[in-house]
Amino acid sequence: MPLPYRVTRSFLAGLMLAALALPAQGQESEPPPPAVLTDEAVSAVMARxxxxxxxxxxxxxxxxxxxxxxxxxxxxxxxxxxxxxxxxxxxxxxxxxxxxxxxxxxxxxxxxxxxxxxxxxxxxxxxxxxxxxxxxxxxxxxxxxxxxxxxxxxxxxxxxxxxxxxxxxxxxxxxxxxxxxxxxxxxxxxxxxxxxxxxxxxxWEQPDGVQRAWKHPGPGNPVFRDGKEAITALLGVLVHGAETVRDQRIESFYKGEDAPARPKSAIYWRSGNTWRSIESNLEGLKALFTKSGMEGLLDPSQGSIAGSIVFVLNSLQHIVPTIDPDIEKAVSVPAERRKLDFLVINARDLVLRLNNDYGGAIGLGAGFSFSDGD
Known part of the structure; x- marks a missing residue:
């Protein structure tokens, strides 16, 4: 006899959560040699x-x-x-x-x-x-x-x-x-x-201003002296943006069922815009990663790194709109708290996949980290 829909759905959600909660790829095995960055390739990414x-x-x-x-x-x-x-x-x-x-x-x-x-x-x-x-x-x-x-x-x-x-x-x-x-x-x-x-x-519209500095890294550039500095900065935007979603947007009011919830610390809780804001944060992160073509800087053998980043972003974007806009209910109803747990776990995973996996793959080094002020 088939399981009831709600049980099946819960079971699949659990499997999805377990899969996404696995260590980021860079932690599982020794990564291949990093791709060789060229200023020309990075300039194209920065321009997009x-x-x-x-x-x-x-x-x-x-x-x-x-x-x-x-x-x-x-x-x-x-x-x-x-x-x-x-x-x-x-x-x-x-x-x-x-x-x-x-x-x-x-x-x-x-x-x-x-x-x-x-x-x-x-x-x-x-x-x-x-x-x-x-x-x-x-x-x-x-x-x-x-x-x-x-x-x-x-x-x-x-x-x-x-x-x-x-x-x-x-x-x-x-x-x-x-x-x-x-x-x-x-x-x-x-x-x-x-x-x-x-x-x-x-x-940003001034052609000889900040957009020129971002699009054309090089020795005479006052912001980015080479392509590596430029792509490091762009990746930093993504890592710090993902950390903000995790630390300031979610964990500001919910740190798990063992910690007291603080619903009135959530951003835009009065207007019911907490999840609208977080959903747009995630949309911005995905747009910056995909539309800039950052995947193209990876060695073809490492394309799965980009795929995993997009997969986690899509999963987060899928769950956010389903959470109750009333933050008091979101932190008190068991089904809603499970969604919040999903967000916390996978927002952390997103930071790791960007910082460790992608950062390592483009040659930032094993000891490099944007995270937590490092």
Missing amino acids: AVDEVIRPGYRDLHASASDLADAVSAYCRAPSAATGTAARAAFNDTVAKWSFIEIVREGPALRQNRFERILFYPDRKSTGLKQVQALLAKADEEDTDATTLAGKSVAVQGMGALEYVLYGNGAKALDKAANSFRCRYGAAVAANLQTIAGALSAE
């Missing part, structure tokens, strides 16, 4: 990374942030259920667009504290929440001006601050009166996000 992932990612972020600024302003002028829904939908879209490209924590994103100004997280001491609550209580008109706001604490001018405005305690009052202080402050935050996103996109 810039032209097919990074530049489009920042363009999409800027477009989404512009729509968000318009939607929040419209909500302030004419508050209603419809304009409120539109503003929150625009916020959700900007979460997704930012989460896709936030993995590229390099270059222009690090200048002028842009990364932290867009996203102040993790906020382990609730500094941002306290500052936003204090700002709303004070109701100083200068905080409704985007230009002035840009010079204030990073904790009050980004995605976390706007999430609290739209979804935090007191957000329902936004529907009751036009041009309330809270809404106009939110509009200033949205306008500030639009400005930052526009600056990021503009810098």
Whole structure:
């Protein structure tokens, strides 16, 4: 007699988890000699990374942030259920667009504290929440001006601050009166996000700026002196991005059934965007790895390394949308916790496959490690 569907499904999920939890390939046997990197091959990979992932990612972020600024302003002028829904939908879209490209924590994103100004997280001491609550209580008109706001604490001018405005305690009052202080402050935050996103996109679009430095490693390049430095940096983006998913996005609130869960430490928990953000992080990681053609730098005999990386990414992407968006339920319901365990185990495995297997295969050396600050 065949097993019931739910048992069969659970059994297959267990097999899948066990398979993915195996040690990364580089740990199982002595790897073949690394591929010989050429500056020409690396330049082609870097060019695709810039032209097919990074530049489009920042363009999409800027477009989404512009729509968000318009939607929040419209909500302030004419508050209603419809304009409120539109503003929150625009916020959700900007979460997704930012989460896709936030993995590229390099270059222009690090200048002028842009990364932290867009996203102040993790906020382990609730500094941002306290500052936003204090700002709303004070109701100083200068905080409704985007230009002035840009010079204030990073904790009050980004995605976390706007999430609290739209979804935090007191957000329902936004529907009751036009041009309330809270809404106009939110509009200033949205306008500030639009400005930052526009600056990021503009810098990556300059042909003689950061994109040239990434595309053409060489002796005269102020960023990458050769192809090895360039591909090391690109791999570093992937490794650190995968670590962020593991450490800051999942283990920030869930470290396994033996550790206390902290659902209100999850990113975007108020707006229900935790999994939307993580799914977009993973989408960005996969796009950067596949669209740049990093597999092509491997010796043909080592192609399975790239296949395993994509397999783990696909598996993570498959499970994330199935998890309950209510983080309280996700950490308390046994079936949901099993999904979280799957994420934790395989996010760790992804880091190993990128850092150890791929890094070793392209000749970074057995002792090399991006992980955990090494």
